[in-house]
Amino acid sequence: MSKKVYDCIIVGAGPAGLGAALYAARDRFDTLLLEKFYPGGQIMNTELIENYPGVPNVGGADLVSKLYSQVEAFGPEIKMSAEVVSLEKLSDGNIKVSTTQDEYLARVVILSPGSSYRQLGVPGEREFRNAGAGVSYCGTCDAPFFKGKKVLAVGGGNTAIEEALHLAKFAEQVTLVHRRDEFRATKILQEEFFKKMQEEDSNLNVIYNTVLEAIEGDGKVERAVLKNVKTGDLEDFQCDGVFIFVGMVPNTQFLKGLVDLTESGFIKCDSAYLRTAIPGVFAAGDCRVGAAMQLVTAVADGSLAAIMMKQYLLDSNWWYESLSDALNPSEWRPN
């Protein structure tokens, strides 16, 4: 382990980590950014972003490339293929961050490991898990592989509806399977979906009250086994691909027992300043409790954590200060 103590180590170079690195490095803090794979996080796979303020209609990779260059220009140290496996608060107040290859020390750590696709765990899901074989979690990334093919999509939230609409631009037929009798997605998305479904030449269908039981085929997906949750009836559904859109799980397994996590694995922190239970350790982006799971909020979280880091470095007792009434919802009452 090198004896150098960084002002700040950021875990994960998605939008939250890059936002944090931009603010920390620009403020001349000695900053190290550690990333498991390559920069960008989930947004890298997004074809078109329409809701990032000031940058309309931009591709994910394009936006990340601009953000990454902007960060790099302020000179933080950046290490790729550096998966963080644990952290430890030392008796001198510094924090030890261990990766699969090395160990580093910092006065502050900003955790921004984001989240990943939730899996159903049904037979065949793992076996056929890549767009070539037919199972995918990202319509935006893999829809073009299913041009003129028949696909099944699973889910009922915003992502499922958005992605089913996107798939319908490529596939011959898209059937959305949902375990309940109505979707959870926002009304505006549902309206768009049903409008498209009612068009004369529509290639969209819905099957309600149904779950995916198994994915089968010889080397690639050929059919899905569906179960009606009301009748228990099983049905073989012929298809070339299965898209699973059933939510995200935070990438926080490596923090179990080290940082306080919710039951579903989100990092517990205060929503105003993003402080975790460990002094000097902040949480930012999709990994934290109450995250809005958006690009703009992830970047904002990262920059907020980097700003609040200054407060902690000036006075470590600030960590224990409770929120002012105005920032504490349980204390706050409208006039």
Ligand SMILES: Cc1cc2nc3c(=O)[nH]c(=O)nc-3n(C[C@H](O)[C@H](O)[C@H](O)COP(=O)(O)OP(=O)(O)OC[C@H]3O[C@@H](n4cnc5c(N)ncnc54)[C@H](O)[C@@H]3O)c2cc1C
């Ligand atoms: C298909 C899709 C489309 C989307 N479209 C939009 C959109 O149009 N608009 C919008 O606002 N939002 C969109 N989002 C959501 C947006 O991408 C996320 O909210 C945002 O990326 C969250 O940023 P993050 O930095 O918190 O996490 P992530 O983007 O998940 O990044 C986390 C990073 O941390 C790294 N990491 C994880 N564990 C470790 C570890 N142990 N050590 C080191 N590094 C680690 C990961 O490799 C990753 O690079 C979309 C998401 C998806 C999946």
